[in-house]
Amino acid sequence: MSRLLPYPVLTFGLVLIWLILTRFSLGHLLLGTCVAILASWAMGALQPDRPSLRRATAIPGLVGIVAWDILRSNAAVAWLILSGGRGGARRSGFLRIPLRLRHPAALAVLAIIVTATPGTAWLEYDPETGVLLLHVFDLVDEGDWLDLIQNRYEARLLEIFE
Amino acid sequence: MSGTILAFALGFAQIALALAGALAGLRILRGPRAQDRVLGLDTFYITAMLLFIVTGMRSGSLFFFEAAMVIGFMGFVATVGLAKFLIRGEVIE
Amino acid sequence: MSHLDSVPLWVAIPVALLIVLGSGLTLLGTIGLVRLPSFYDRLHAPTLGTSWGTLGIVLASAILFTWLEKRLVIHELLIGLFVMITTPVTLMLLGRAALHRDRIEGLDAAPPPAGAPDNPDEQLP
Structure with missing residues (x-):
């Protein structure tokens, strides 16, 4: 079989x-x-090593969260483009985020989530240090973005994959 | 009634997507750097693909779907190739 | 336009809304592509078209053709899935290419490589 x-x-x-x-x-x-x-x-x-799902039951929850977040950030970025970045007050910037994820499949899913969400772009991941370089479109508070990636997405991916 | 609503929505979508393609083309022409042009090209492929789907809905034929799919695949391959070239091609200089 | 008149109102209204939403978001994305000042900002603009822009139009098409053909027509959703998977690949490659080129030319818009000892909270204007 x-x-x-x-x-x-x-x-x-x-x-x-x-x-x-x-x-x-x-x-x-x-x-x-x-x-x-x-x-x-x-x-x-x-690809000899197959991705192993530890808890597949958490996948629908993640998909729902991501779909909602994408819709929300679509509206946010669309508004920023229409309003000219809140009249020039918008500030974009780079952000380094240390990740605990190491599983290649989990990282691929995280890359899809981050890139599919308007407002965050995945630029570079260093597999040795596990640090991810992001570009954020509307960098109001770095802590918010760290929290979003690490607690909202990464924690769930860790639960699913590792 | 429903035909009018749909025809209006599809007409709006066709105009909006054609305009979007023109704006992406403007970014291809303006640059200023090579990566901007490639990004414009990628966006142009996406809008062309969506325009085909919308046109297919307007004409009620399923054949536009295949064309849209081919455009999507070609856009992906073209962008990946060009981005790879931007990474590799400049190292030698 | 005879085939469009056969659609009942309760199908036509959500389909029309999805079409307008999808094409409007795509148009906004390209407006951003033209108006935003730097490349890294512009990298965010097309994702409007590739996320809910594509999803809206593809969903509308699936609903409309399922009604018109009187059978389940969901092959449009595969285009949505395909765009969802390929966009990260193209945008990541483009982002890395831009970083690479900026670093080679020494433009200060690009952050240093990840291995370089720097302040992890560093951000650039």
Whole structure:
């Protein structure tokens, strides 16, 4: 089983995507399954260590929080652009954040969250020191942003992945 | 009634996205540095992709979806390639 | 426009709102792209279009075509997923390229490399 399907979740997801992109039929189900199994073998050749989820039940909560935060910061950045940065009072800046996360998959998810949220941009991560360099669009209080990344996202990712 | 609402919303979206593409094009032309131009190009690809989806909704045909997907993939590959070039290409100078 | 008239009002209104929201946010993002003063500021502008800008239009399209075709049409959502995953890659690469180029040219807009001993709370105007 594990030799035939090294990544069952990935394989299932690929079959699902294949069926969404085409219309459901038996032929497409078979073809999609073949493609998905081949792709998961290719994946196995690329990446020997598989990400292990420790608590998958925390994922929906994280997704909800992130979707809400993205909507909120969309409104905030849109308003800042419309109002010309509160009449020139907006100040952007760089921010270094020490991270406890080390798991590559968890870091990738954090990168997606940070970049997808308007207002924060992921610039550089140093794997030796674990320090992340962010650029923040509206840097009112550094403590707020540290708190947001470390307590709101990182703590949940630590719970899920490590 | 609902046709009027949708036609109005889709017309607004087409004008807004065309304008957005023009603004991204302005950033490509103006620069001032290479990374600004690449960022403009990436934004231009995204707006073009969204414009295709909106046009597909307006014409009621599903075929625009494939075009949008191809534009999205091409935009991704182009931007990644150009960004890599900006990192690597300048080291030699 | 005959196919648009067959849509009932309770589907048309949310679809129209999502379309206007998505295209409006994308337009605002590009306005920011043109108006903001520095590259690192401009790096934030396109994310308006790639987050809820794309999501709004893609959701509207999925709802509309699901109604028009009388079957579940959600392949537009894959575009949303795809944009969601690829945008961080492109923007991170662009951000790193800009940092790299600024550091090579010695512009003081760029912070020093992470290994350099500096004040961790450092920030630049």
